[in-house]
Amino acid sequence: MKTALISDLHANRQAFATVLDHARRQGAGHFALLGDYVGYGSDPGWVVDQVRALRAEGATVVAGNHDLGVSQGPRAGMNEDARAAIEWTRSRLSEDQLRFLASLPMSEEDEDCLYVHANAFDPSGFAYVQGRLEAMRSLHATECRYTFCGHMHEPMLYHLSGTGKAGDFKPQPGMPIPLLPNRQWLVIPGACGQPRDGNPAAAYAIFDHDSEELTFQRVPYDVEAAAAALRAAPGLPPALAERLATRLVAGR
Template identity: 90%
Template sequence: MKTALISDLHANRQAFQAVIDHARREGAQHFALLGDYVGYGSDPGWVVDQVRTLRAEGAIVVAGNHDLGVTQGPRPTMNDDARAAIAWTRARLTDDQIAFLAGLPMSEEEDDCLYVHANAFDPTGFAYVQGRLEAMRSLHATECRYTFCGHMHEPMLYHLSGTGKAGDFKPQPGVPIPLLPNRQWLVIPGACGQPRDGNPAAAYALFDHDSEELSFQRVPYDVEAAAAALRAAPGLPTGLADRLAQRLVVGR
């Protein structure tokens, strides 16, 4: 069975649809959605409805900090653009959509896999896994062999051996990586709707449970259309569209 690992959608309809289509073509039979379905993007209602549909079909779905921002109010650490996007988003979601986000768990476990938005050591605190130190802290906090999380917006892979030796790896798209059985693994698939590594293509990862192989994926999508939709949305900061467009220029 292949699981598509998708995080940080951020209400980007064009990116999310491209990733779902790509994952199904690649043989994904299961989906794990790792949070931040809303915030920044112009299509929060559409994205939330697609997430609801996938969950009804058996997908793993956990909450992210922007999802909680919509349901509970923005966190003090959020910048002005994030706060403005959260207020804009909440005004455009139905009561049912908000209730769906409010009811999501912070983490889920399934078959020796932990799914969480930020980390395993403090899921509600949303500390970033910025390097080996935080990755090892996260891996020490769970007995699961695999931890899948988002929040960082950049693809990354960490591992911990049985002797306590830590390692990290910056993956190349489309290259299968065998996840050796004598290690714990922490997988950050990157951001679907808000990549921040200079490559504008939507990021996600595929995990093959049978072969125990992982592949990181990049999916080109219509960035210009996503940016245009942001600019056409009254009340959203214009800088959000500029940021997507800048990703396009940098990634060329």
């Protein structure tokens, strides 16, 4: 079985639709959605409905900080644009959609896999895994062999050996990586809807449970259409569209 690991959709319809199509063509039979379905983007209703449909079909779905911000109110530490986007998003979602976001679990376990938005040591605190120190803290907090999380918006892979030796790896897209059985692994697939590594292509990853191989993916999508939809949405900060456009330029 292949699991598509998708995080940080951020109401980006163009990116999410492209990634779903790409993942299915790669043979993904299961979807693990790692949070932040809303916030920043212009199509929260469409994205939430797609997430709900996938969950009804058996997808693993966990909550992100923007999802809780929209359903429960902005969290401390969110910047001005994020707060503005949360208030805008709340006015665009139905009560049923808001209840769905509020109902999502902070984490899910399935055999030797842990799915969580930010980290394993404090899922509801949403601390970032910014480097090896936080990654090791997260791996020490679970007995699961694989931890899959988002929140950082940049693809990254960390590992911890049975002797306590830690390592990290910045992956190249499209290259299968064998996840050796004598290690724990922490996988950050990157952001589907808002990459922040200078490459505008949507990021996600596919984990092959049978071969125990992980493949990071980058999928070009219509960034200009996503930015135009943001500009056309009254009430969303213009900087959000400019940020997507900036990513486009930076990735060339």
